[in-house]
Amino acid sequence: MTSLAVALALLILLAAPTVVPAAAHYSPQTGDRFTYAETILLDNGTGNYTGYEEHFAITGTENVTATLPNGTESADYQYTVNWSNNTPSYANWTSSGPFTFSDNSFLYVHSTDNQTGYTNPRVWFYMNNSLPKDSTFTSLDTVMNVVSRNTSFQLGNGTGRWVATIFTEGNGTYSREDDYGNFTAAYNWKEYFDPSTGYIVGYRYAETDTNRTGSGFSYTDTLYVTGTTYALTPGAAPPSPAPAPLPVALIAGIVVVLVVVVLLVIWAATRRRRRPSIPRHAPSGSVPYFPAPGVPPSGGMAPPVRLVPSGEPAVQQIVLRDTVKVNCRFCGTLIESTLDHCPNCGAPRT
Numbered sequence: 001m002t003s004l005a006v007a008l009a010l011l012i013l014l015a016a017p018t019v020v021p022a023a024a025h026y027s028p029q030t031g032d033r034f035t036y037a038e039t040i041l042l043d044n045g046t047g048n049y050t051g052y053e054e055h056f057a058i059t060g061t062e063n064v065t066a067t068l069p070n071g072t073e074s075a076d077y078q079y080t081v082n083w084s085n086n087t088p089s090y091a092n093w094t095s096s097g098p099f100t101f102s103d104n105s106f107l108y109v110h111s112t113d114n115q116t117g118y119t120n121p122r123v124w125f126y127m128n129n130s131l132p133k134d135s136t137f138t139s140l141d142t143v144m145n146v147v148s149r150n151t152s153f154q155l156g157n158g159t160g161r162w163v164a165t166i167f168t169e170g171n172g173t174y175s176r177e178d179d180y181g182n183f184t185a186a187y188n189w190k191e192y193f194d195p196s197t198g199y200i201v202g203y204r205y206a207e208t209d210t211n212r213t214g215s216g217f218s219y220t221d222t223l224y225v226t227g228t229t230y231a232l233t234p235g236a237a238p239p240s241p242a243p244a245p246l247p248v249a250l251i252a253g254i255v256v257v258l259v260v261v262v263l264l265v266i267w268a269a270t271r272r273r274r275r276p277s278i279p280r281h282a283p284s285g286s287v288p289y290f291p292a293p294g295v296p297p298s299g300g301m302a303p304p305v306r307l308v309p310s311g312e313p314a315v316q317q318i319v320l321r322d323t324v325k326v327n328c329r330f331c332g333t334l335i336e337s338t339l340d341h342c343p344n345c346g347a348p349r350t
Contacts, residue, residue, distance in 0.1 A: 025128040032064040038223040047215030077113035129198030144170040152235035164235035165192035183209035
């Protein structure tokens with residue numbers, strides 16, 4: 001090979017695009033198993049369903065029993081249902097059996113875990129955990145979008161620990177024709193998967209059913225795993241929401257109440273200042289209380305004087321009287337009962 005040919009071959013190799021192999025997703029292993037709790041509620045009825053409610057409490061298990069070289073996995077399922085409505089009626093039943101699924105196509109291969117009403121459905125409990133954000137895949141027959149690869153999900157129906165998940169979401173419509181009747185159903189489905197294995201961690205499904213006669217209802221289905229044979233990734237709890245601001249009307253009401261209280265306090269203080277106060281004692285002696293020195297208090301009596309004609313000698317008259325004295329209730333001094341004020345401290349006698 002000439003040097004020109006070698007150089008040309010190198011240029012071709014450098015210009016060729018680099019092929020990066022796709023990241024491998026987790027393949028199920030024999031013994032992989034999870035248990036779950038599920039709650040279904042039918043309510044918000046209209047028309048023929050006005051006031052009607054149904055409740056399903058379900059516990060179940062999905063278990064991988066064997067793996068084959070071609071990527072087909074054998075599994076089995078079982079679940080128990082406790083059902084009731086508000087008529088009231090009660091019932092319970094169980095379902096179980098084997099099935100197979102593909103970890104390449106994610107299709108059910110032989111039988112299902114009792115999924116009815118679908119054509120060639122994909123498994124609902126397992127996804128390709130290597131899918132990037134904003135990619136899509138199918139769960140049962142719903143196209144799901146990978147919204148986030150790191151979303152915290154709380155187990156225990158909102159009461160347990162937080163785990164990290166791949167958050168996916170899908171929407172759809174279909175025609176319901178079953179024991180409930182014929183309805184147009186619109187739904188939103190949020191599924192949360194374990195990032196390390198792709199197995200389901202939980203989901204929230206909300207459906208609204210309506211028909212042309214005005215009858216309808218809401219159908220909600222929530223699920224979370226209660227136990228796994230593989231470790232789930234711990235997740236961070238979301239921050240607590242900030243307290244809601246007080247409504248403007250409430251703030252205005254509080255201000256008005258405070259203003260009224262302040263005005264009442266000022267009014268009461270003014271009323272107290274207007275009341276007559278008892279004269280205080282001075283550092284030495286008593287505080288003058290009368291208009292001028294030597295002027296008797298109001299109500300005091302001078303000795304009576306008799307006027308006689310001019311030139312007639314006045315007859316001296318002596319008047320004897322008993323004087324009752326009482327103690328001043330402020331300073332204790334004995335004072336005449338006829339006095340209005342104590343001559344010692346100036347306080348009113350009564």
